[in-house]
Amino acid sequence: MAAQTSLAANLKNYSDLIIAGLVIGIVLLIIIPLPPGLLDFFLILSMSLGLVIMLITMFTTEPLQFSIFPSLLLVTTLFRLSLNIASTRLILGEGAAGKVIEAFGQFVVGGNYVVGAVVFIIITVIQFVVITNGSGRVAEVGARFTLDAMPGKQMSIDADLNSGLITEDEARYKRERLQREADFFGSMDGASKFVRGDAIAGIVILLINILGGFVIGVVQMGMPMAEALRKFTILTIGDGLVAQIPALLISTAAGILVTRATSEGTFGKDISKQFSAFPKVMLLGGIILGVIGCIPAMPNLLILSIAGVLLYTSRILTREEKKKKMEQEQAEAVKAQQTQRREPENVFTYFQVDPLEIEIGYNLISLTDESQGGDLLQRLAAVRRQCAAEMGILVRPIRIRDNMQLAYNAYSIKIRGVEVASGELMPGHHLAMDPLGQDLKFNGIPTTEPTFNLPAWWVTGQDREFVELNGFTVVDCSTVLVTHLTEILKQYAHELLGRQEVKELIDVVKEKNPAVVEELIPDMMSLGEIQKVLQNLLKERVPIRDLVTILEAIADGVRLNKDPDYLTDMVRQSLARTITQRYLGDQGKLTVITLHPKLEQNIQEAIQQTQFGAYPVLEPQTVRKLLEKINVVVEDVTLRGANPVLLCSPRVRLPFRRLIERYLPNLAVLSLNEIPANIEVEAIGTVSID
Numbered sequence: 001m002a003a004q005t006s007l008a009a010n011l012k013n014y015s016d017l018i019i020a021g022l023v024i025g026i027v028l029l030i031i032i033p034l035p036p037g038l039l040d041f042f043l044i045l046s047m048s049l050g051l052v053i054m055l056i057t058m059f060t061t062e063p064l065q066f067s068i069f070p071s072l073l074l075v076t077t078l079f080r081l082s083l084n085i086a087s088t089r090l091i092l093g094e095g096a097a098g099k100v101i102e103a104f105g106q107f108v109v110g111g112n113y114v115v116g117a118v119v120f121i122i123i124t125v126i127q128f129v130v131i132t133n134g135s136g137r138v139a140e141v142g143a144r145f146t147l148d149a150m151p152g153k154q155m156s157i158d159a160d161l162n163s164g165l166i167t168e169d170e171a172r173y174k175r176e177r178l179q180r181e182a183d184f185f186g187s188m189d190g191a192s193k194f195v196r197g198d199a200i201a202g203i204v205i206l207l208i209n210i211l212g213g214f215v216i217g218v219v220q221m222g223m224p225m226a227e228a229l230r231k232f233t234i235l236t237i238g239d240g241l242v243a244q245i246p247a248l249l250i251s252t253a254a255g256i257l258v259t260r261a262t263s264e265g266t267f268g269k270d271i272s273k274q275f276s277a278f279p280k281v282m283l284l285g286g287i288i289l290g291v292i293g294c295i296p297a298m299p300n301l302l303i304l305s306i307a308g309v310l311l312y313t314s315r316i317l318t319r320e321e322k323k324k325k326m327e328q329e330q331a332e333a334v335k336a337q338q339t340q341r342r343e344p345e346n347v348f349t350y351f352q353v354d355p356l357e358i359e360i361g362y363n364l365i366s367l368t369d370e371s372q373g374g375d376l377l378q379r380l381a382a383v384r385r386q387c388a389a390e391m392g393i394l395v396r397p398i399r400i401r402d403n404m405q406l407a408y409n410a411y412s413i414k415i416r417g418v419e420v421a422s423g424e425l426m427p428g429h430h431l432a433m434d435p436l437g438q439d440l441k442f443n444g445i446p447t448t449e450p451t452f453n454l455p456a457w458w459v460t461g462q463d464r465e466f467v468e469l470n471g472f473t474v475v476d477c478s479t480v481l482v483t484h485l486t487e488i489l490k491q492y493a494h495e496l497l498g499r500q501e502v503k504e505l506i507d508v509v510k511e512k513n514p515a516v517v518e519e520l521i522p523d524m525m526s527l528g529e530i531q532k533v534l535q536n537l538l539k540e541r542v543p544i545r546d547l548v549t550i551l552e553a554i555a556d557g558v559r560l561n562k563d564p565d566y567l568t569d570m571v572r573q574s575l576a577r578t579i580t581q582r583y584l585g586d587q588g589k590l591t592v593i594t595l596h597p598k599l600e601q602n603i604q605e606a607i608q609q610t611q612f613g614a615y616p617v618l619e620p621q622t623v624r625k626l627l628e629k630i631n632v633v634v635e636d637v638t639l640r641g642a643n644p645v646l647l648c649s650p651r652v653r654l655p656f657r658r659l660i661e662r663y664l665p666n667l668a669v670l671s672l673n674e675i676p677a678n679i680e681v682e683a684i685g686t687v688s689i690d
Contacts (some may be wrong), residue, residue: 029082029086030086034086044100053072076246081468087243101239130183133553154178155370158368162580283311286311357414358485360412364410367477373477383484391547393489393538397487413485421486422450433455434473438470445457493540498531506551507532516551525558534550536568537571582668582673590675592682593637616656622689627664629687630664648671651671657668
């Protein structure tokens with residue numbers, strides 16, 4: 001047993017060399033004369049190989065399980081043709097071609113070589129006209145449909161990958177499988193031509209052998225004309241049958257293989273399952289045959305016997321169908337009872353909400369189709385990387401799907417299933433925006449840029465080139481959507497940061513900096529408390545990428561106070577360079593506006609501690625005046641070309657930010673402790689309500 005296993009392993013290791021040697025040997029059969037005994041062996045081997053190939057196709061459940069078939073078809077065709085040449089050499093040279101050919105000729109001809117010739121021609125025509133043409137057409141249509149469906153299937157794979165339903169390895173496997181399927185049907189379309197050529201060659205060889213053998217028998221061997229014709233016809237027909245039978249088996253296998261695209265199991269199981277699914281058809285067929293069997297001129301006993309078999313089969317199948325139906329009803333009743341008992345478990349799926357998703361109208365589907373030039377899926381992956389690099393947040397795969405209820409050109413961005421932003425795009429157009437405020441006339445469709453609500457125009461063709469030359473900013477549809485999404489992610493980053501995301505981020509830190517994590521979690525703080533601090537930072541668009549510094553600042557501050565507001569201020573002081581760097585001007589200066597000391601004192605005295613943190617409680621009229629004054633000062637500073645930042649004391653900063661964030665969400669509020677000593681500060685405005 002061990003020796004046999006070792007031999008099998010060695011043969012498997014050198015299978016490529018063995019197969020290459022066999023193919024070369026097939027070519028040599030055309031050149032080297034074969035003795036009749038060896039020819040008999042190869043002919044039986046050819047028939048056995050054809051039989052095995054056909055049986056394999058019957059036990060496959062999908063075409064790709066036998067993807068080597070097109071190449072195998074070529075090799076087997078070459079093998080049969082080489083045997084045809086070798087047998088022709090023996091028939092014409094010696095008047096004999098071994099026992100296999102002679103036996104086939106005698107058995108089929110049966111003393112009448114005209115009947116044998118007709119049988120051979122019928123077999124060849126069946127193979128050539130019916131089986132080969134049909135399987136070739138099926139392969140051609142399968143290849144065409146597979147290629148046409150590739151863009152949609154690839155888009156579906158990319159959508160499943162972006163939504164997190166499959167991994168990158170699974171997506172890569174599905175893409176490779178899709179490509180292999182298209183290549184297989186294309187190869188089968190071409191390989192069917194081998195079988196067609198083989199049939200034509202068989203007919204030509206038949207004529208050559210009969211005519212050539214007749215001439216050689218009469219002229220060279222001195223045989224009577226009738227005997228020569230009989231002998232060489234029998235040998236030729238036997239040779240043709242020995243060659244055409246394996247060819248017929250393999251062409252039948254080709255037809256079976258290319259028509260198995262919709263099968264669910266093996267060939268035999270599919271036939272038994274689908275035939276037994278229609279007992280009424282068996283009943284009707286039995287009745288019809290019974291009526292025909294009563295006609296006196298018919299073979300009554302034979303037809304009535306078949307009718308009886310059909311009626312008996314119908315009765316058995318009907319009984320089985322009723323039994324299965326009863327079992328199914330019982331199973332459904334049991335399942336319903338179990339479902340009723342486990343009803344709270346069945347509703348759990350309704351609580352699963354995607355953190356972030358984009359719904360698009362029908363006309364925007366082309367943006368996701370790579371075959372039409374759409375690159376939205378790749379852009380979404382880039383957005384996730386950008387959020388990780390800039391903000392330090394982990395954005396889950398973004399689900400994108402079409403919504404027929406939306407307008408054709410509309411899209412909707414949802415967070416936790418609730419729409420937070422929307423807009424419209426025009427595929428085939430570009431969005432042009434005028435940063436200079438020019439009064440330029442051109443053919444464009446007026447619209448509003450969805451991210452910052454700026455006036456814009458949809459342009460195409462020559463208008464695009466014209467507005468670009470006049471200083472307009474021009475972007476494509478995917479860029480508009482991606483820019484809007486990026487801004488939404490920055491605005492709602494604190495809502496997307498859940499405890500699971502915090503845990504995964506901390507696990508990354510723990511790999512290289514375990515000390516700070518082990519000191520802080522879980523003895524001093526929980527994941528939820530750290531999450532609140534990180535959310536406070538993201539709410540004011542402070543990057544949390546430097547988690548080591550953030551966790552160390554929390555660990556230093558938590559010994560004094562576990563209040564999230566206090567810890568947030570501690571972290572902001574540790575991230576002072578990161579925070580102020582985002583607001584520095586061209587000359588490295590920090591342009592700020594300040595609160596009047598009296599106003600700041602009033603705000604500080606009005607601060608009260610609530611369940612949501614410290615908040616200044618001021619009269620509504622005072623708040624309205626304050627907001628109006630801040631708007632005036634901010635607009636004045638913006639007109640000077642500066643990016644204003646409001647500067648106040650550490651105690652006032654966070655409560656004051658909470659007071660104005662609903663009305664001025666983009667105004668940054670910094671405290672004196674958050675500005676490094678080497679940063680030059682220039683105050684160009686003061687807010688006062690007196």
